[in-house]
């Protein structure tokens with residue numbers, strides 16, 4: 053097989069470059085860390101800060117971000133895990149604060165059975181063979197400056213390996229924290245589920261509310277080997293500070309493997325996520341869920357890709373988003389069925405709810421199909437608050453804000469219950485509740501104006 | 503003892519005037535029937551009593567125990583002890599009947615209701631409405647049949663224990679068994695809790711099971727005739743036309 057390296061690919065639009073990359077698929081060669089960092093560094097010098105166009109009238113631009121002013125902050129180890137994980141049972145916890153991994157713990161029995169949870173830095177040295185087999189196998193690093201920056205400069209990072217056949221019911225938890233404004237966090241998670249293994253993985257992106265621009269340039273890659281099963285959830289809430297989050301997450305599903313993936317994007321001044329799930333083996337199946345809630349003047353831009361490289365394969369993509377304040381949110385969903393991926397069946401739906409007159413919410417679904425014996429379609433709804441429903445609940449004694457809360461929670465509930473994970477469900481419900489409380493006044497004004 | 507008093511009520515929507523001077527008083531313990539053909543303004547009256555923002559009161563008053571309701575939001579009216587069983591109940595997606603009821607009950611109290619008390623009341627109410635307890639774990643009105651929706655309305659009424667309830671065509675769209683259950687439920691609540699009710703209907707069937715003391719006939723936004731149960735019998739025999747003729751120029 054001819055060597056195909058990222059140098060050969062030009063930085064183009066997000067969509068094109070990814071698809072080209074994905075077509076290279078498993079043919080991408082092993083890449084030692086030093087080599088890829090060098091390559092990424094060159095790309096970083098050459099590439100522009102990104103600017104994405106969405107449906108002509110919508111742009112996400114990071115061109116005003118001054119990377120040179122951002123601090124790379126390092127920290128010493130922290131003996132304790134974040135408080136919000138206290139009352140949960142975990143298989144393992146890894147915390148990265150700004151540029152440093154500050155806390156790692158792994159259930160001793162799991163460690164004995166071959167599970168690895170460590171910083172990605174350590175993995176590159178101590179588990180070199182595994183690292184080189186998977187690192188950047190599918191993740192692009194060449195589409196824009198921040199992607200290249202992340203690949204060139206990441207520190208800390210998370211590495212998880214679950215050996216073949218092992219079933220781990222408790223979740224692995226990986227936390228990225230930004231501790232103060234003016235920080236840059238180049239983050240990278242690499243997770244591997246060995247053949248026939250079964251696990252739960254949660255990744256959090258959290259920040260203290262503070263002034264000054266910050267950057268989280270994140271890369272996430274998860275490989276599910278044959279027959280592996282994984283429930284993956286990502287909870288991102290960067291709070292009220294000025295965090296810019298430009299992240300790419302890619303999940304590869306091999307033969308007969310299955311993944312339930314839910315990103316919950318709950319806050320951040322500017323968030324651009326490219327979330328892609330690729331069915332790479334026959335019999336692969338997935339449920340790709342996602343929810344977001346944008347508020348104030350936040351800017352959220354999601355590109356979700358459901359890629360079928362081979363059939364038979366299944367997919368079920370279901371996202372829901374709400375926007376309040378003067379926020380703008382765009383959801384672009386793409387189904388792509390490659391040539392020859394016969395008997396792939398997938399469906400993409402997106403439902404939105406607008407909570408304020410000055411918020412904007414766009415949905416851009418598209419389908420590219422290269423095989424004939426497949427089914428691929430999309431649907432969705434655009435909603436506003438239903439005044440009849442609010443009145444109904446008010447006549448039962450609920451205040452207007454209480455009624456609105458019931459509606460918005462009910463809107464997200466179909467996705468939340470499917471998490472099958474009560475502590476996580478509770479966490480997401482609570483965070484949505486806090487957002488609604490914050491938006492109560494403007495929701496009221498919106499209703500009165502209508 | 504509570505009293506809902508409606509005086510010379512005029513109500514309009516953006517397009518036109520719908521109620522043109524309605525007078526009506528309902529006290530706890532009293533059963534009233536309001537009959538009128540389609541489009542006469544029955545639901546408008548019911549919604550206006552609860553403070554629906556789409557209806558504007560241009561003249562007249564709605565008083566609860568002598569106090570004007572005009573400035574009160576719907577939830578405040580509910581907390582005073584008013585209840586509306588909707589003609590067309592809407593679905594509350596993602597919220598079970600039981601959870602919704604708990605929220606509604608707690609909205610009227612300082613301290614949340616005890617789990618045991620709530621369970622006991624709910625058991626009592628489901629028996630009254632002849633539904634399965636599993637009914638209360640379904641999402642409220644979501645995918646309910648017509649009969650289930652109406653049962654759920656009366657179930658809410660039983661749990662919320664209003665002083666005065668308006669039942670807007672709770673009988674329409676029901677088969678005879680459902681009608682009997684719902685009507686008997688209302689009659690029992692009247693007997694047990696002494697609620698006052700304004701039973702709005704467009705047929706007379708429900709009145710075979712719930713015996714109103716007062717009957718009012720609404721035509722084109724006005725109450726044109728009042729009486730006792732004999733009026734129901736007359737309507738059943740003659741329909742609205744002779745009454746319309748009789749009151750003639752008025753309506």
Ligand SMILES: Nc1ncnc2c1ncn2[C@@H]1O[C@H](COP(=O)(O)OP(=O)(O)O)[C@@H](O)[C@H]1O
Nearest residue numbers: 515517520539540541542543544545546547556
């Ligand atoms: N929200 C509304 N907006 C416009 N017209 C309405 C509205 N509600 C009722 N109407 C009109 O007012 C009249 C009475 O309606 P309604 O009160 O529903 O009658 P009923 O319940 O007696 O059948 C009808 O002509 C109806 O079309």
Ligand SMILES: [Mg+2]
Nearest residue numbers: 544545589671
């Ligand atoms: Mg009506």
